[in-house]
Amino acid sequence: MNPAKALRIVIVAPETLAPDPADPQAEEEAERSRSLRIGMLQDGYNIVAVLPADIFLPDRLAQISPDMIIVDAESQARDTLEHVVVATRDARRPIVLFTNDDDTSHVRDAIAAGVTAYVVAGLAPERVKPVLEVAMARFQHEEAMRRELADARTQLNDRKVIDRAKGILMKRHSLDEGEAYARLRKTAMDKGMKIADVAQRIIDVADLLG
Structure with a gap:
């Protein structure tokens, strides 16, 4: 086509x-x-x-x-x-x-x-198509870069949330970092959730309990 x-x-x-x-x-x-x-x-x-x-x-x-x-x-x-x-x-x-x-x-x-x-x-009329093709290619490239940047920011935020949740688990349950992360991962798998979402819930509960 x-x-x-x-x-x-x-x-x-x-x-x-x-x-x-x-x-x-x-x-x-x-x-x-x-x-x-x-x-x-x-x-x-x-x-x-x-x-x-x-x-x-x-x-x-x-x-x-x-x-x-x-x-x-x-x-x-x-x-x-x-x-x-x-x-x-x-x-x-x-x-x-x-x-x-x-x-x-x-x-x-x-x-x-x-x-x-x-x-x-x-x-001139014959120049219209190249202009539009370049414009579309540029737009698609910029959108791909925007998505990559958004993904990178999300990953960075997720890491911060996971690190904070690990700290909470390590302090409250006397776990080392590996054990805290393993608990987060197992909970996420059991509940069919992302690790970052489980981590955020742990942070929310901790904030509520003070």
């Missing part, structure tokens, strides 16, 4: 591609937006919705649950990004921003807020 076809994408942008002809900036933005969507469709991407950046965006994204979010923004790019970042706070997804704004002073803030790729102007 073409991975592009499996990727469900929501575009956050003004819904109209027919701006006021008297507004050259709006016409330029509309042309960029058309080029972007043409490139995505030519590469087989599945554009499931085009949504405005309004107060309903979080609920709409939650309902659609896309694989990637494209922010096609210009004059209100910062406001749009704020809506998107809030909407994806509890369910992270790759976010790609396309803009004609060459003011890069807020790129660092955008990346820190969760934007995976920041593309400024001059994007």
Whole structure:
């Protein structure tokens, strides 16, 4: 299967591609937006919705649950990004921003807020697919690093809890460290629990009893 076809994408942008002809900036933005969507469709991407950046965006994204979010923004790019970042706070997804704004002073803030790729102007339709593929790969790499960091923190916390519980058992039952750990492990096996959870219960009871 073409991975592009499996990727469900929501575009956050003004819904109209027919701006006021008297507004050259709006016409330029509309042309960029058309080029972007043409490139995505030519590469087989599945554009499931085009949504405005309004107060309903979080609920709409939650309902659609896309694989990637494209922010096609210009004059209100910062406001749009704020809506998107809030909407994806509890369910992270790759976010790609396309803009004609060459003011890069807020790129660092955008990346820190969760934007995976920041593309400024001059994007031909044939360049859309490589940009999205790199954005997805980067997002997946960052998520893997986040999971590894979270696992490492959990393991460190578990070790601290187990060490404290061993200390309690050693003091109250005159056990050495090996015996205390063996008791924790046996209790965990008997009850079908994690050793860290058994250790936390021992700590909770000890705290209650003073």
